[in-house]
Amino acid sequence: xxxxxxxxxxxxxxxxxxxxxxxxxxxxxxxxxxxxxxxxxxxxxxxxxxxxxxxxxxxxxxxxxxxxxxxxxxxxxxxxxxxxxxxxxxxxxxxxxxxxxxxxxxxxxxxxxxxxxxxxxxxxxxxxxxxxxxxxxxxxxxxxxxxxxxxxxxxxxxxxxxxxxxxxxxxxxxxxxxxxxxxxxxxxxxxxxxxxxxxxxxxxxxxxxxxxxxxxxxxxxxxxxxxxxxxxxxxxxxxxxxxxxxxxxxxxxxxxxxxxxxxxxxxxxxxxxxxxxxxxxxxxxxxxxxxxxxxxxxxxxxxxxxxxxxxxxxxxxxxxxxxxxxxxxxxxxxxxxxxxxxxxxxxxxxxxxxxxxxxxxx
Amino acid sequence: xxxxxxxxxxxxxxxxxxxxxxxxxxxxxxxxxxxxxxxxxxxxxxxxxxxxxxxxxxxxxxxxxxxxxxxxxxxxxxxxxxxxxxxxxxxxxxxxxxxxxxxxxxxxxxxxxxxxxxxxxxxxxxxxxxxxxxxxxxxxxxxxxxxxxxxxxxxxxxxxxxxxxxxxxxxxxxxxxxxxxxxxxxxxxxxxxxxxxxxxxxxxxxxxxxxxx
Numbered sequence: 001x002x003x004x005x006x007x008x009x010x011x012x013x014x015x016x017x018x019x020x021x022x023x024x025x026x027x028x029x030x031x032x033x034x035x036x037x038x039x040x041x042x043x044x045x046x047x048x049x050x051x052x053x054x055x056x057x058x059x060x061x062x063x064x065x066x067x068x069x070x071x072x073x074x075x076x077x078x079x080x081x082x083x084x085x086x087x088x089x090x091x092x093x094x095x096x097x098x099x100x101x102x103x104x105x106x107x108x109x110x111x112x113x114x115x116x117x118x119x120x121x122x123x124x125x126x127x128x129x130x131x132x133x134x135x136x137x138x139x140x141x142x143x144x145x146x147x148x149x150x151x152x153x154x155x156x157x158x159x160x161x162x163x164x165x166x167x168x169x170x171x172x173x174x175x176x177x178x179x180x181x182x183x184x185x186x187x188x189x190x191x192x193x194x195x196x197x198x199x200x201x202x203x204x205x206x207x208x209x210x211x212x213x214x215x216x217x218x219x220x221x222x223x224x225x226x227x228x229x230x231x232x233x234x235x236x237x238x239x240x241x242x243x244x245x246x247x248x249x250x251x252x253x254x255x256x257x258x259x260x261x262x263x264x265x266x267x268x269x270x271x272x273x274x275x276x277x278x279x280x281x282x283x284x285x286x287x288x289x290x291x292x293x294x295x296x297x298x299x300x301x302x303x304x305x306x307x308x309x310x311x312x313x314x315x316x317x318x319x320x321x322x323x324x325x326x327x328x329x330x331x332x333x334x335x336x337x338x339x340x341x342x343x344x345x346x347x348x349x350x351x352x353x354x355x356x357x358x359x360x361x362x
Numbered sequence: 363x364x365x366x367x368x369x370x371x372x373x374x375x376x377x378x379x380x381x382x383x384x385x386x387x388x389x390x391x392x393x394x395x396x397x398x399x400x401x402x403x404x405x406x407x408x409x410x411x412x413x414x415x416x417x418x419x420x421x422x423x424x425x426x427x428x429x430x431x432x433x434x435x436x437x438x439x440x441x442x443x444x445x446x447x448x449x450x451x452x453x454x455x456x457x458x459x460x461x462x463x464x465x466x467x468x469x470x471x472x473x474x475x476x477x478x479x480x481x482x483x484x485x486x487x488x489x490x491x492x493x494x495x496x497x498x499x500x501x502x503x504x505x506x507x508x509x510x511x512x513x514x515x516x517x518x519x520x521x522x523x524x525x526x527x528x529x530x531x532x533x534x535x536x537x538x539x540x541x542x543x544x545x546x547x548x549x550x551x552x553x554x555x556x557x558x559x560x561x562x563x564x565x566x567x568x569x570x571x572x573x574x575x
């Protein structure tokens with residue numbers, strides 16, 4: 001809840017700029033008043049380190065140049081001390097500022113690249129495995145279906161003959177039954193695959209696991225300026241579930257939330273795009289995680305089909321994400337369900353309930 | 363529907379059996395194969411026997427080994443003029459375009475309506491029957507033309523080129539009487555009554571007539 005009290009990013013950025021300006025002025029004054037031997041200008045590096053976190057590379061370079069200029073000016077204005085010592089110290093300060101700015105910018109660029117790679121990985125892991133699956137599933141199910149339809153037509157034709165060819169019709173029916181059995185086996189196999197192995201339960205901190213997934217989606221979130229808010233009830237017990245599967249569920253819900261936010265015109269009303277993750281404890285041995293987004297929201301017609309396999313509102317979607325989420329949650333004795341936002345704003349909430357460990361000496 | 367044969371190539375045995383049974387229920391003789399290779403081996407023997415029965419191929423696209431579309435290309439390379447009806451589990455537009463460009467009769471997505479398949483097969487058999495009839499006529503004409511002696515063929519070529527008996531006689535260095543006799547012989551052997559008929563039948567074999575200088 002603390003996060004929601006923080007001022008918006010623009011105001012925060014202005015405040016930081018102000019603070020940095022004051023710090024630079026203070027360093028300048030200190031550097032000028034003290035004698036040459038005191039290299040106060042080196043403290044400009046701290047300003048650069050803060051700036052790298054908040055401002056664009058261009059602004060950081062400008063700031064570093066300003067720091068160097070101030071250092072040179074204060075060197076010229078310093079009244080006392082050994083001139084040669086001052087020259088060396090000023091050189092060191094300028095070098096330190098330049099190196100800090102360079103390394104800082106490199107680090108930020110590397111972080112951005114890492115975020116982008118993570119986001120792609122998450123997307124690929126979800127899309128490719130399911131994409132390859134769907135193609136073969138469609139084929140596997142379609143073959144017996146085609147055989148059933150064709151045998152059905154043949155059966156009709158045998159029966160329509162005068163006199164009706166009962167034996168032939170019976171053989172066709174026999175084939176229909178065998179093919180229906182086969183189709184049903186395919187479906188059972190797919191369900192098994194979707195469920196994966198039986199969940200390997202362990203105790204873990206649900207919030208921490210969810211935060212891992214948010215970190216993994218950080219690139220996609222930041223690219224859209226989506227704010228993530230946490231709302232965790234205090235003193236939650238550890239979860240008792242398969243950590244990897246739970247993370248897959250959370251990752252899927254996060255991607256859906258991002259897609260839902262993408263689906264609305266970002267310029268439209270509704271303000272800042274946000275995702276709220278809330279955790280509470282509805283029962284003594286139960287945890288509930290809720291992913292709420294400020295996205296397009298759920299049409300009642302959409303809501304009826306949300307968890308149907310191969311049903312999707314997305315042009316590129318396979319319609320398997322939520323189906324798998326539900327299978328995995330149910331394998332834990334839990335549940336996944338969707339609801340409109342509780343606060344009546346536009347968007348949707350997806351809830352996951354999971355088993356928790358009863359209070360223990362944690 | 364006597365004397366027609368439908369070949370069904372699909373790697374899925376139950377799909378194959380269902381189609382064979384559907385065809386049997388309308389009195390069509392069908393023969394199923396699990397792969398294009400198995401069919402090709404059979405076809406080479408059956409076609410060599412040359413019973414002249416009209417045939418049509420029902421071909422699955424997605425199969426392990428050679429795909430239906432690849433087989434269609436191979437058929438063209440081998441000069442197999444068998445009409446093809448494609449069936450596929452999930453066809454996309456580029457696939458159907460390729461199939462139709464390759465001369466396919468129809469491109470059906472599984473599961474298909476029985477009547478759609480039967481209509482396509484009838485169309486294919488009809489085309490094959492026409493093609494075979496035409497080939498037969500062509501073979502007959504060729505046989506009759508080949509029964510003419512070289513001298514008679516030379517005379518017919520001259521006639522087809524619009525030259526007079528006198529000119530042909532001069533071209534060939536024979537008497538005009540001989541030309542007339544050869545011409546009458548040619549009419550008899552080609553089994554035609556009129557000059558127009560003779561020219562129509564002989565036209566494909568005449569080529570261009572070059573009178574000696």
